[in-house]
Amino acid sequence: MTANSTINGTKRKKVVKISLITSFLFIGFIGYGVYWAFFDMNRLPTGKYLTEETSPDGTYTLKAYVSSPSLSDDAVRGELVFNKRNGKTKNIYWNYRESTAKIEWLDNKTVVINGHTLDVPNGKFDFRKQ
Known part of the structure; x- marks a missing residue:
């Protein structure tokens, strides 16, 4: 084995590693872009105000x-x-084919919106993920 073939093998490994890393980063960016554009609840349209309810403890x-x-x-x-x-x-809530909202607080951390029970602040309902 010559020194030249060892250098070529090392270069080849570096090229493969760089190509794999670049491919994974590209796929990751594309995946995040699709999520951001179509599934991120922070990008929902504002809409027209319907109603509001405050939790029992405020x-x-x-x-x-x-x-x-x-x-x-x-x-x-x-x-x-x-x-x-x-x-x-x-x-925390996004549901299609609805035009009214019935909101009921069961306790300080549980709310029911149009029949969907959510634990706040971390619970979410999104019809696109059902």
């Missing part, structure tokens, strides 16, 4: 909005407001 307020895209059915978006964190908000 920690959270759930606001409901209806979005009426021109080419499809209505959808309801539920936005959780953190009353004790300067009004920070988080989308």
